[in-house]
Amino acid sequence: xxxxxxxxxxxPWLVTxxxxxxxxxxxVVTGVEQFILPAPTVVFAAMVKFAxxxxxxSLQTLMTTTAGFALGVVGGGLxxxxxxxxxxxxxxxxxxxxxxxxxxxxxLVPVLVIWFGIGTVPAIITAFVISFFPIVVNVATxxxxxxxxxxxxxxxxxxxxxxxxxxxxxxxxxxxxFASLKxxxxxxxxxxxxxxxxASNEGIGYxxxxxxxxxxxxxxxxxxxxxxxxxxxxxxxxxxxxxxxxGWAFRGSDLMS
Amino acid sequence: MQGxxxxxxxxxxxxxxxxxxxxxxxxxxxxxIQEGEFVAVVGPSGCGKSTLMKLVTGLLDTSAGKITIGxxxxxxxxxxxxxxxxxxxxLPWRSTLDNVMLPLEIVEPHKRRLRKxxxxxIEQAMALLKTVGLADFADKxxxxxxxxxxxxxxxxxxxxxxxxxxxxxxxFGALDAFTREELWGVMQALWMEKKFTAILITHxxxxxxxxxxRVFVMSKRPGRIILSKEIDIPRPRTLDTxxxxxxxxxxHELREHIHSVRES
Numbered sequence: 001x002x003x004x005x006x007x008x009x010x011x012p013w014l015v016t017x018x019x020x021x022x023x024x025x026x027x028v029v030t031g032v033e034q035f036i037l038p039a040p041t042v043v044f045a046a047m048v049k050f051a052x053x054x055x056x057x058s059l060q061t062l063m064t065t066t067a068g069f070a071l072g073v074v075g076g077g078l079x080x081x082x083x084x085x086x087x088x089x090x091x092x093x094x095x096x097x098x099x100x101x102x103x104x105x106x107x108l109v110p111v112l113v114i115w116f117g118i119g120t121v122p123a124i125i126t127a128f129v130i131s132f133f134p135i136v137v138n139v140a141t142x143x144x145x146x147x148x149x150x151x152x153x154x155x156x157x158x159x160x161x162x163x164x165x166x167x168x169x170x171x172x173x174x175x176x177x178f179a180s181l182k183x184x185x186x187x188x189x190x191x192x193x194x195x196x197x198x199a200s201n202e203g204i205g206y207x208x209x210x211x212x213x214x215x216x217x218x219x220x221x222x223x224x225x226x227x228x229x230x231x232x233x234x235x236x237x238x239x240x241x242x243x244x245x246x247g248w249a250f251r252g253s254d255l256m257s
Numbered sequence: 258m259q260g261x262x263x264x265x266x267x268x269x270x271x272x273x274x275x276x277x278x279x280x281x282x283x284x285x286x287x288x289x290i291q292e293g294e295f296v297a298v299v300g301p302s303g304c305g306k307s308t309l310m311k312l313v314t315g316l317l318d319t320s321a322g323k324i325t326i327g328x329x330x331x332x333x334x335x336x337x338x339x340x341x342x343x344x345x346x347x348l349p350w351r352s353t354l355d356n357v358m359l360p361l362e363i364v365e366p367h368k369r370r371l372r373k374x375x376x377x378x379i380e381q382a383m384a385l386l387k388t389v390g391l392a393d394f395a396d397k398x399x400x401x402x403x404x405x406x407x408x409x410x411x412x413x414x415x416x417x418x419x420x421x422x423x424x425x426x427x428x429f430g431a432l433d434a435f436t437r438e439e440l441w442g443v444m445q446a447l448w449m450e451k452k453f454t455a456i457l458i459t460h461x462x463x464x465x466x467x468x469x470x471r472v473f474v475m476s477k478r479p480g481r482i483i484l485s486k487e488i489d490i491p492r493p494r495t496l497d498t499x500x501x502x503x504x505x506x507x508x509h510e511l512r513e514h515i516h517s518v519r520e521s
Contacts, residue, residue: 152340156340158365
């Protein structure tokens, strides 16, 4: 019998394999055409067959995504500190940010193409603009919700605004920041793949678009699976960082989120 | 024999303005506190006890009257005051020791010396933790401590920088009765050793009587001082003291004033 700890560890794999099995069975039973829904085995075969292309394009996507995400962390983090530290900036800038975030980022890509041409830059920028918003909001929230009593304690000790920010604000905002990184990294993939689909000659998005125009549907699905896997891996990296940096916020619980 | 007051609250009022409505929170407060004195302020809830505390520490400005500490008028947050609240507000990412040492990173001259004389300061903090029985928990994080232990650490943090004035806003209010009574003893011992001036805000009359040299009773809003009572019980007071008839009489007298306030 498997003990519970091992079962918890095995669960994600079991569920994933189970879903692929279910998908395979549906394809076999219904006999659906390959160019509509290819079975997982066909998708994996395509993955092996086109391995060099997939590797090349997914590396490109990984690069643009990480670059955009990194910009998002720096830009979003700084803007979040700025907004969270000042009530005035908060009320002034927040509606603008919400408005900007409501714009579908795919609508932004053509503008970026006019400015920067086709290729890597629009993908990086799209990944950046789509991932920075949750970071801003979370960091600002972490800073803006310092307990008033704690602020009073620090102020009556004679702490400056900067000291309150560095001693309390920033450490306190850390769990909020890392929670947002998990959302932001997956959004960054959305951004870069969208931009690559619309305006690029490289990247998984471009690969899927050109595959679908030649009815190579198994390759399209292979691209989707690769994006998903990269997303999960980057998410896991974010979780690992979160654990290392803000273990105190989890109060020693064992469960990974 | 009384010298000039260390904390002088002179005809102080505070008016809140919320939208159109003006609320008088406290009215014409007059309190003189001698250096090294332990006073308590009691009153019905919502009487402006915590407002008084914010006024004294300069976190709120007075609408009328003035407050001086050590002869200097209070304008803006008073520096180097120690504060402890009901909510212990310890930082969860710092160990107990690092929490206690937080004021040393902010208040001069400790801030300047901390890096060079780190060892001496850690010893000082450890000694303080030892007196409140937390020496073995210095490396633990606040969430690993019980509520009573957190509050001990909180009290340590509020006096580590040897403030001349300590403000206590119901610091033991959220604790169970046994722990609370135990911490009265701890507080009294610290005060007798360090001789800081302390202002305790509380709604617990026995707590006020146990700890304070003088107890002020406040009326309901707008808060005014309606009684100033000397507690002439010799120190150190113990839990046994609280069962003596004289102790009971004082608590009873305070209680009656609170009653009359609530009914009026």
